[in-house]
Amino acid sequence: MKILSFESSCDETAVAVVENGRTVLTDQIFSQADLHAVYGGVVPEIASRSHVEVISRLAQRAIEVAGISKSDIDAVGVTYAPGLIGTVLVGLNFAKATALALGVPLIPVHHIKGHVAANYIAYPELEPPFLCLAISGGNTLIIDVRTYTDMHIIGATRDDAAGECFDKTARVLGLPYPGGKHIDKLSQGGDDKKYKLPRTHIEGSAYDMSFSGLKTAVINTVHNAEQKGETLDRASLAASFVAAVSDTLVPRTMAAARELGYKKIAIAGGVAANTRIRADFKKAAEKDGCTLYVPPLSLCGDNGAMIGSQAYYEYLAGNVAGSDLNAYANMEL
Numbered sequence: 001m002k003i004l005s006f007e008s009s010c011d012e013t014a015v016a017v018v019e020n021g022r023t024v025l026t027d028q029i030f031s032q033a034d035l036h037a038v039y040g041g042v043v044p045e046i047a048s049r050s051h052v053e054v055i056s057r058l059a060q061r062a063i064e065v066a067g068i069s070k071s072d073i074d075a076v077g078v079t080y081a082p083g084l085i086g087t088v089l090v091g092l093n094f095a096k097a098t099a100l101a102l103g104v105p106l107i108p109v110h111h112i113k114g115h116v117a118a119n120y121i122a123y124p125e126l127e128p129p130f131l132c133l134a135i136s137g138g139n140t141l142i143i144d145v146r147t148y149t150d151m152h153i154i155g156a157t158r159d160d161a162a163g164e165c166f167d168k169t170a171r172v173l174g175l176p177y178p179g180g181k182h183i184d185k186l187s188q189g190g191d192d193k194k195y196k197l198p199r200t201h202i203e204g205s206a207y208d209m210s211f212s213g214l215k216t217a218v219i220n221t222v223h224n225a226e227q228k229g230e231t232l233d234r235a236s237l238a239a240s241f242v243a244a245v246s247d248t249l250v251p252r253t254m255a256a257a258r259e260l261g262y263k264k265i266a267i268a269g270g271v272a273a274n275t276r277i278r279a280d281f282k283k284a285a286e287k288d289g290c291t292l293y294v295p296p297l298s299l300c301g302d303n304g305a306m307i308g309s310q311a312y313y314e315y316l317a318g319n320v321a322g323s324d325l326n327a328y329a330n331m332e333l
Contacts, residue, residue: 001074005308008091009083015058017066018308025066027305037177048086077107077311081328088327105320107311115268117310118299131262133253136269137163148313155207165211190235192243246280266293273300
């Protein structure tokens with residue numbers, strides 16, 4: 001089954017062709033990072049307009065690169081929630097028109113389920129149940145993946161997502177947008193114990209997290225150094241910040257896996273590309289005798305392949321939609 005899939009929840013326009021949920025025939029991505037870099041973050045209106053400009057050409061290119069014809073497409077998958085409402089609508093409406101024109105089913109995909117499914121592409125042997133930590137610019141969730149479509153959140157951030165914290169920290173350190181990869185590079189030359197930053201614990205909720213205090217602590221550290229005329233060790237502050245994020249994510253995820261009895265742990269989302277976090281999870285998984293699944297960097301950020309993968313399993317579960325399918329900025333998993 002060949003699925004043409006669309007992802008437009010934020011600042012990447014992505015179109016992929018995925019066969020039977022695991023084989024990627026093509027994954028075409030147009031990144032808007034350069035468009036938003038001057039603003040230090042995503043501007044929703046600019047993002048929406050850019051999606052409109054490129055999505056048709058990107059879809060045509062995906063079909064050509066996949067080496068198929070339009071008649072070979074069996075279904076259309078698309079992100080319909082959550083995300084920036086304007087950008088999600090662009091991809092959704094184009095997908096609806098495509099499905100109607102081709103006379104094939106339209107399959108709605110929750111964006112976070114797509115991130116989880118990125119691991120199915122990277123690891124064909126992976127099957128539910130397992131535990132997954134989804135960490136991105138908009139979400140930080142510990143997910144009990146019971147089946148391909150039945151997932152339950154057992155821990156989440158109470159405020160900022162880890163990815164947002166990365167971007168705000170990068171901005172205050174004077175690093176380009178998007179900040180994740182720049183913090184990663186800078187932090188590798190620093191002392192992660194030089195700056196004492198908070199590791200928040202939520203009373204009564206062992207698996208929930210908070211990152212707003214960490215973000216504020218970084219900002220205050222930078223401003224205090226500026227006001228006192230002190231030289232800021234940017235590399236060490238970046239390293240201390242990444243260590244604080246990792247110390248928040250890894251122990252909670254491993255504790256949740258032990259409580260649920262899982263020996264399979266996956267991580268997903270843009271923040272999963274961070275070198276320190278990947279390394280810390282590897283050590284923790286080895287210590288607990290768990291198998292760790294971490295997608296390659298190309299599948300950590302937003303992409304169309306992950307949507308096509310999840311769409312396959314949604315289709316098998318009977319989750320198809322009509323032309324009245326709407327987009328949603330927020331939606332529970």
